[in-house]
Amino acid sequence: xxxxxxxxxxxxxxxxxxxxxxxxxxxxxxxxxxxxxxxxxxxxxxxxxxxxxxxxxxxxxxxxxxxxxxxxxxxxxxxxxxxxxxxxxxxxxxxxxxxxxxxxxxxxxxxxxxxxxxxxxxxxxxxxxxxxxxxxxxxxxxxxxxxxxxxxxxxxxxxxxxxxxxxxxxxxxxxxxxxxxxxxxxxxxxxxxxxxxxxxxxxxxxxxxxxxxxxxxx
Amino acid sequence: xxxxxxxxxxxxxxxxxxxxxxxxxxxxxxxxxxxxxxxxxxxxxxxxxxxxxxxxxxxxxxxxxxxxxxxxxxxxxxxxxxxxxxxxxxxxxxxxxxxxxxxxxxxxxxxxxxxxxxxxxxxxxxxxxxxxxxxxxxxxxxxxxxxxxxxxxxxxxxxxxxxxxxxxxxxxxxxxxxxxxxxxxxxxxxxxxxxxxxxxxxxxxxxxxxxxxxxxxxxxxxxxxxxxxxxxxxxxxxxxxxxxxxxxxxxxxxxxxxxxxxxxxxxxxxxxxxxxxxxxxxxxxxxxxxxxxxxx
Numbered sequence: 231x232x233x234x235x236x237x238x239x240x241x242x243x244x245x246x247x248x249x250x251x252x253x254x255x256x257x258x259x260x261x262x263x264x265x266x267x268x269x270x271x272x273x274x275x276x277x278x279x280x281x282x283x284x285x286x287x288x289x290x291x292x293x294x295x296x297x298x299x300x301x302x303x304x305x306x307x308x309x310x311x312x313x314x315x316x317x318x319x320x321x322x323x324x325x326x327x328x329x330x331x332x333x334x335x336x337x338x339x340x341x342x343x344x345x346x347x348x349x350x351x352x353x354x355x356x357x358x359x360x361x362x363x364x365x366x367x368x369x370x371x372x373x374x375x376x377x378x379x380x381x382x383x384x385x386x387x388x389x390x391x392x393x394x395x396x397x398x399x400x401x402x403x404x405x406x407x408x409x410x411x412x413x414x415x416x417x418x419x420x421x422x423x424x425x426x427x428x429x430x431x432x433x434x435x436x437x438x439x440x441x442x443x444x445x446x447x448x
Numbered sequence: 449x450x451x452x453x454x455x456x457x458x459x460x461x462x463x464x465x466x467x468x469x470x471x472x473x474x475x476x477x478x479x480x481x482x483x484x485x486x487x488x489x490x491x492x493x494x495x496x497x498x499x500x501x502x503x504x505x506x507x508x509x510x511x512x513x514x515x516x517x518x519x520x521x522x523x524x525x526x527x528x529x530x531x532x533x534x535x536x537x538x539x540x541x542x543x544x545x546x547x548x549x550x551x552x553x554x555x556x557x558x559x560x561x562x563x564x565x566x567x568x569x570x571x572x573x574x575x576x577x578x579x580x581x582x583x584x585x586x587x588x589x590x591x592x593x594x595x596x597x598x599x600x601x602x603x604x605x606x607x608x609x610x611x612x613x614x615x616x617x618x619x620x621x622x623x624x625x626x627x628x629x630x631x632x633x634x635x636x637x638x639x640x641x642x643x644x645x646x647x648x649x650x651x652x653x654x655x656x657x658x659x660x661x662x663x664x665x666x667x668x669x670x671x672x673x674x675x676x677x678x679x680x681x682x683x684x685x686x687x688x689x690x691x692x693x694x695x696x697x698x699x700x701x702x703x704x705x706x707x708x709x710x711x712x713x714x715x716x717x718x719x720x721x722x723x724x725x726x727x728x729x730x731x732x733x734x735x736x737x738x739x740x741x742x743x744x
Contacts, residue, residue, distance in 0.1 A: 242594070242595070242597075243595065295483065295484070295485070296475070297473075297475075297481070297490075297492070298473065298474045298475040299474075299492055299494055300474065300494070301494075332474045334475060339485075371696065374696075374697070374698065374699065374700075375697060375698075375699045375700025375701065375703065376694070376696035376697045376698075377645075377696065377697065378645065378647045378648075378696070379588070379590070379592070379643070379645035379647060379648050380592050380643035380645065380701060382592070386588070386592050387492070387493040387494070387592075387593065387594055387595060388594065389592065389594050389641070389643060389701070391700065391701065391702040392700070393700060
């Protein structure tokens, strides 16, 4: 835990899509570890390091809202397109009406989290890399508000404000325990040909989601 | 080839609507979008992106390098095929090609970024290439927009209208007019916030200084070519741009956004025009290294 950081993130909306409800997106109740990792990677990442999420504190009540938008539907049949490319003079044309679908999304509103995480070195680190150097870069970026790109809560239209959390430890919650069921932990990228999702049993204790020693189900 | 942007930017756009519907909610019978708890009006990010795309498409008329990928009428795969043609392949041979040329993903991605302004700007999901295990699937563009929200709670007003032309013969026998409904916001000022990552521009899409100028132009004029019966009078009133001195930025985005205060004047009960509001940019809260410019 020597190389850990605590980051305070907050925003107006968030959408951490549940994989089981993909067509009409529905958010998880809280930020899953994979989304927290994405936020940290937006601030700083390097092939020589890997972010590991330890705890996520939920600092505001879990509230939902919904929004329905016009979205682009799935792709066109490749066969039709191929015919057009191979010199068929018939213009390939589909009215936008058919290409568009209206999808609702259930979003979280007014979110505020503390992410506690650390990083581990990977074998892709070059000889000159060391944890101290990475840690310095991360801390500098957090203090100055620098980022690679603006981090976001699940989808890019929900930007995540961030700052370094300076206090010694997380604040105490309300003492309640809430079982959130199975939740996406992260993806297993070890085999790039076959990326597998991993799940864990999410329990919010005292407002904190502790994923340090959680059992991961594949 | 124009130079890729080297600075991080944030921007605030203020736009207003007069007697129109800026963005209908499909969930609520096309009423103006509203946050049900607070009463504030919303305009989605994708709504504004559509306007920017339309502006660029109108102005550039498919000029090389400024094509628009997500058009209102043309299917996506036809555009994808431009990339296949460029690589002299098709989706059957592309697997073979992948074996021969491991760089083909990047080539397709770069081709798409070079030719399509909106991919360079907003990114795109090119899943149609995934079939052949080509992994140029997702391109994140440097420009990121949040939802726009009104400064004050809005009311939406239903206006009932009549028309004298009857649709069907059968109806024409019984009645002389038909009733219709329009939903309008009498007046509202909206605020949208956006981010531009110079890193994504440099490493992924090649979004250039020239593209940036076009983006500002498109934002300023996005409603000028979008007039319709439903929209009423919409106009961009303010585009405040924060230019950081560095690629990674000089300070957190929220500090810059908080420096822009928009309030209605104290003596105004029902805002009905832009002059009912005042916009202040508190430059003292902004680090000296961040360059602030009001583009309108």
